[in-house]
Amino acid sequence: MSEKIIPTMCHGCYYGGYNCGILAHVKNDKFIKVEGNPYHPLNKGRLCAKGLSAVQWVYNPHRLLYPLKRTGDKGKGEFKRITWNEALDNICEKLLSIKEKYGPEYIIFIKGQASGWFNLYHQLFVRFLHALGSPNFSWWSPSVCFVPQLFYHACTVGGDRYATADYENSDLIIEWFTSGGKGGAARGGPESGNSNLRTSPIQVIDRIQNGAKLIIINPKLISLGANTRAYKWIPIKPGTDSALALAMINVIIEKGLYDHNFVETWCHGFQELADHIKKYPPKWAENITGIPSKEIETLAVEYATTPNACIRVTEAPQKKDLPSFGRAISILIAITGHLDRAGGNVFFYSPVHLKINTFSRRIPKEIWAKTLGADRLFSKIMGGPAIVGADFFSTVKALTTGKPYKPKAAIIVCTNPINTARGTHHIKQALANLEFTVVVDLSYTPTARYADIVLPAATKYEHEADAGIWFNHLATCNKIIEPLGEARSELEIFMDLAIKMGMGKDFWDGNYFSMMNEYLSPAKITIDELKKNSLKGIYLPESDLMNTKERYEKLFLRLPKNKVQLYNKIFEKYDLDPLPVYHGEPEDPHNSPDIYKEFPLIFTDIHSDYFNHHSWMRSIPWLREIKKDPFIIIHPNTAQKYGVEQGDWVKIESPHGSIKAKCIIYNGIRPDTVMGQHGWWQGCNSLNIEEFSCEQEGVNVNVLYSIENRESVTGDITKNTLVRIMKTSPPAPVSPWIVKGEK
Amino acid sequence: MWGYGIFIDIVRCIGCYACVVGCKNWHMLHNTENSTIKIMDFTTGEFPEVERWIIPIFCGQCKNAPCMDVCNTGALFRTEDGIIRIDEEKCIGSRRCERACPFGVILFNREKNKVFKCDFCYDRIKKGQNPFCVDICPTSAIHFEKISEIEKKSVFSLNKHLGTKIFYPIITSGLENELIDRIKK
Numbered sequence: 001m002s003e004k005i006i007p008t009m010c011h012g013c014y015y016g017g018y019n020c021g022i023l024a025h026v027k028n029d030k031f032i033k034v035e036g037n038p039y040h041p042l043n044k045g046r047l048c049a050k051g052l053s054a055v056q057w058v059y060n061p062h063r064l065l066y067p068l069k070r071t072g073d074k075g076k077g078e079f080k081r082i083t084w085n086e087a088l089d090n091i092c093e094k095l096l097s098i099k100e101k102y103g104p105e106y107i108i109f110i111k112g113q114a115s116g117w118f119n120l121y122h123q124l125f126v127r128f129l130h131a132l133g134s135p136n137f138s139w140w141s142p143s144v145c146f147v148p149q150l151f152y153h154a155c156t157v158g159g160d161r162y163a164t165a166d167y168e169n170s171d172l173i174i175e176w177f178t179s180g181g182k183g184g185a186a187r188g189g190p191e192s193g194n195s196n197l198r199t200s201p202i203q204v205i206d207r208i209q210n211g212a213k214l215i216i217i218n219p220k221l222i223s224l225g226a227n228t229r230a231y232k233w234i235p236i237k238p239g240t241d242s243a244l245a246l247a248m249i250n251v252i253i254e255k256g257l258y259d260h261n262f263v264e265t266w267c268h269g270f271q272e273l274a275d276h277i278k279k280y281p282p283k284w285a286e287n288i289t290g291i292p293s294k295e296i297e298t299l300a301v302e303y304a305t306t307p308n309a310c311i312r313v314t315e316a317p318q319k320k321d322l323p324s325f326g327r328a329i330s331i332l333i334a335i336t337g338h339l340d341r342a343g344g345n346v347f348f349y350s351p352v353h354l355k356i357n358t359f360s361r362r363i364p365k366e367i368w369a370k371t372l373g374a375d376r377l378f379s380k381i382m383g384g385p386a387i388v389g390a391d392f393f394s395t396v397k398a399l400t401t402g403k404p405y406k407p408k409a410a411i412i413v414c415t416n417p418i419n420t421a422r423g424t425h426h427i428k429q430a431l432a433n434l435e436f437t438v439v440v441d442l443s444y445t446p447t448a449r450y451a452d453i454v455l456p457a458a459t460k461y462e463h464e465a466d467a468g469i470w471f472n473h474l475a476t477c478n479k480i481i482e483p484l485g486e487a488r489s490e491l492e493i494f495m496d497l498a499i500k501m502g503m504g505k506d507f508w509d510g511n512y513f514s515m516m517n518e519y520l521s522p523a524k525i526t527i528d529e530l531k532k533n534s535l536k537g538i539y540l541p542e543s544d545l546m547n548t549k550e551r552y553e554k555l556f557l558r559l560p561k562n563k564v565q566l567y568n569k570i571f572e573k574y575d576l577d578p579l580p581v582y583h584g585e586p587e588d589p590h591n592s593p594d595i596y597k598e599f600p601l602i603f604t605d606i607h608s609d610y611f612n613h614h615s616w617m618r619s620i621p622w623l624r625e626i627k628k629d630p631f632i633i634i635h636p637n638t639a640q641k642y643g644v645e646q647g648d649w650v651k652i653e654s655p656h657g658s659i660k661a662k663c664i665i666y667n668g669i670r671p672d673t674v675m676g677q678h679g680w681w682q683g684c685n686s687l688n689i690e691e692f693s694c695e696q697e698g699v700n701v702n703v704l705y706s707i708e709n710r711e712s713v714t715g716d717i718t719k720n721t722l723v724r725i726m727k728t729s730p731p732a733p734v735s736p737w738i739v740k741g742e743k
Numbered sequence: 744m745w746g747y748g749i750f751i752d753i754v755r756c757i758g759c760y761a762c763v764v765g766c767k768n769w770h771m772l773h774n775t776e777n778s779t780i781k782i783m784d785f786t787t788g789e790f791p792e793v794e795r796w797i798i799p800i801f802c803g804q805c806k807n808a809p810c811m812d813v814c815n816t817g818a819l820f821r822t823e824d825g826i827i828r829i830d831e832e833k834c835i836g837s838r839r840c841e842r843a844c845p846f847g848v849i850l851f852n853r854e855k856n857k858v859f860k861c862d863f864c865y866d867r868i869k870k871g872q873n874p875f876c877v878d879i880c881p882t883s884a885i886h887f888e889k890i891s892e893i894e895k896k897s898v899f900s901l902n903k904h905l906g907t908k909i910f911y912p913i914i915t916s917g918l919e920n921e922l923i924d925r926i927k928k
Contacts, residue, residue, distance in 0.1 A: 032771060033768050033769055033771060034768060035769070035875070035878070035879065036878065036879050038878075043881075045878055045879065046761075046878075046879055046880060046881045046882075046883070047761060047765065047879045047881070048759055048761050048881050049759060049760045049761045049763070049764040049765075052761060052764045052765045052768045052879065053764055053768065054768075055768065056773070180757070181757065181759075181881075182759075185757065185759040185761060185881040185882075186761065186879075186881040201757050201759075201881060201882050202881065202882045202883065205754070205755050205757075205882050208754070209754065209755075221786075221793055221795050223757050223758045223759075223795070223797055224757055225795065226757070226758065226794075226795035226796060226797045227753045227754055227756060227795070227796060227797055227798075227914070228754065228794065228914055228915070229754065233791070233793070235790070235791050610758075610759045610760055610761075611760070621773075621774075622764045622767055622768070623764065626760055626763070626764075635790060666786070667786040667788070667789065667790055667793050668786055668790070668793045668795050669790075670790070671790065686774070
């Protein structure tokens with residue numbers, strides 16, 4: 001039988017509706033291989049290792065294939081197979097009775113990144129929860145780096161999104177604790193949606209080969225900086241980024257290198273900032289950051305005097321001291337005249353925003369007031385719970401303490417908080433306290449072990465999935481093959497549940513095409529038209545939004561005095577530091593010298609890798625064979641000092657817990673620093689690698705941090721602690737799932 | 744095709760393994776040991792003056808090919824284009840070629856009990872396409888070109904003695920020897 005080639009979009013590093021274009025090869029109804037779609041403007045035929053593993057991602061022995069019902073204790077992993085009918089009937093009955101008995105807010109929804117942020121899936125889930133009457137949609141991005149950094153950015157320089165590095169036009173590119181494109185290596189441009197999540201390596205490299213300079217600020221020399229690409233590597237002490245940024249502002253103001261015109265016209269509180277910043281000279285920062293003051297000075301001068309210079313930060317904002325860092329970076333960009341100007345940090349827009357109605361107006365005011373975390377300052381400043389939803393940590397706290405009330409049911413979709421959120425132990429307790437839990441996921445996860453009902457989700461290659469827009473390019477996914485086992489798309493699952501609950505009318509009576517037409521209506525395109533143009537997509541007319549720069553009047557519209565807040569009047573009003581004040585991280589050599597005596601190494605963790613996406617994809621043999629084991633990276637001198645060698649299992653102990661990881665010795669890391677990686681737990685059957693624990697003595701870095709070390713407004717949580725290391729034995733595997741009646 | 748080679752612009756290579764995984768995807772190699780492309784990743788210098796090097800090693804379709812020398816079933820053969828291919832019918836899975844390859848870029852397919860090696864995606868190049876890895880490389884670092892064109896640039900070949908058709912730009916003077924030393928190890 002001949003091979004069919006079907007254009008679709010990748011389901012690899014999924015953040016939203018739009019992803020790299022893929023040509024999927026199908027033979028005898030089997031998905032056999034992929035290639036990049038050369039017509040797709042984001043990747044132009046290129047693909048990364050994750051995208052190229054699509055076939056092993058679909059045909060993976062770790063996937064859930066049937067609805068399951070828990071038969072053993074929570075957490076044990078003992079389940080039996082049930083029918084879809086039984087599963088959905090059970091869910092409907094439970095949710096409706098809990099709503100009836102306690103109130104709709106007792107039903108919570110927890111969603112992670114795997115179904116994408118902001119896009120159709122996200123919107124459909126919100127719509128479903130709101131149709132049920134509950135406001136408690138807890139997507140936990142607000143407590144990790146992205147939303148908190150956006151918050152401080154927007155409170156300083158305005159706009160509704162992050163001003164992202166305009167690599168294409170830049171002569172000086174500063175990658176500030178980024179992974180340098182490991183999140184999605186084939187992506188050829190910034191995200192035009194509301195996101196600042198990824199570097200685009202090809203754009204950076206194109207500019208370098210045209211003479212641009214790349215500066216890496218990172219405790220570790222990242223691969224983007226290899227092969228002479230880094231003009232400078234500045235190995236900063238983890239957690240001290242804010243000290244460096246403040247010292248740069250100091251140099252720029254002291255030397256008068258700021259953009260006088262911009263500052264006079266568009267900034268509020270320059271004098272206050274100039275007075276305040278005097279206490280942060282490079283000499284002060286040298287001691288904290290480990291970077292010689294001369295080097296700080298040069299860096300500041302180079303950035304300020306290069307007209308087309310951009311900064312991208314991603315992982316650096318993950319800190320308790322975000323109020324100083326998030327604002328210092330935004331201030332740096334603004335006062336040097338790099339905001340919304342070519343080659344600087346620019347706001348990228350699409351001409352339209354795709355959306356369905358999420359029924360927020362159906363929730364009465366008194367119910368919104370019951371949203372978990374509604375009283376937080378963050379929620380107030382952002383415009384209330386209808387904008388920010390429920391707070392993840394407030395949700396966990398409500399479940400563990402019963403304050404202000406204890407939710408009864410949770411719907412958890414494609415997220416694995418036992419592994420990916422801080423406070424594994426608290427999250428387990430929270431899950432144990434629920435009366436009824438549904439988990440929808442692609443594969444068996446530690447979180448799913450706590451579910452009453454587990455539903456198997458299909459990959460985006462197995463169902464008619466969503467469409468997306470990037471700048472003015474619209475593209476759609478297509479179904480490649482029939483779902484494996486009885487897996488079903490999340491879209492279908494929630495439409496079916498809605499129908500069973502008598503809400504079919506609000507959910508297009510389950511018709512995918514009607515839903516898609518509503519979603520695409522802002523673009524005035526139908527799903528049929530888009531599907532007919534699957535190979536090349538459809539280009540909408542370009543809008544002024546896409547092409548103009550220096551949109552200052554509009555950007556600063558919602559800021560006090562319609563100006564950039566160098567002195568922040570919003571924060572002043574709430575008794576917060578109106579100017580960025582350096583605090584550092586709670587557990588570092590300066591702030592906790594006593595702990596430092598016992599735990600003499602600084603620990604932090606990296607996120608993205610070429611071979612996994614957060615806690616996903618470690619079951620894919622093509623990727624896992626490249627990096628088999630959870631690891632830490634240390635300098636050879638450190639290894640020697642603690643008597644460990646390349647490939648040894650090492651115990652990493654912080655004041656809060658301990659984990660095990662294999663040792664990688666690397667010259668390109670600070671000798672006082674240990675770097676781990678988050679998201680480890682999964683086994684890989686094909687390579688005979690077993691699953692490891694997310695708890696103490698397991699492989700999950702999150703147990704090393706304290707959940708108390710959170711920033712007070714956004715809840716942004718530190719990724720800095722102090723540790724000691726020693727050689728150890730391998731971690732013990734966890735017991736496998738026992739599922740009755742499968743197959 | 745005689746006279747074609749691979750030029751790897753390492754200034755563009757970020758060590759993302761897309762070529763390594765992409766090859767297995769395109770040739771549907773699901774249960775293998777080793778890979779057809781090896782990524783060397785090492786540093787020179789001492790902290791903080793460190794340079795990191797990420798250098799992919801491909802099959803060089805060597806003129807004097809150690810793999811062919813040890814294959815005694817005739818499974819490895821050279822096409823008129825100078826590319827070394829494998830006749831799967833004749834391969835008995837002795838893995839002698841795999842051990843003989845100085846670059847370690849012949850893989851073993853457990854499913855078939857046969858070896859597999861890079862043939863510059865012979866089926867694709869015969870159709871006028873690029874090898875798969877060239878097209879999907881996330882940073883466009885891999886180039887399939889006439890050797891005469893490659894040699895117009897300032898390049899070095901992985902092993903002149905063996906006549907490998909893999910070329911790298913000369914960036915620093917010591918890199919070539921450093922790389923050769925490391926491959927020997």
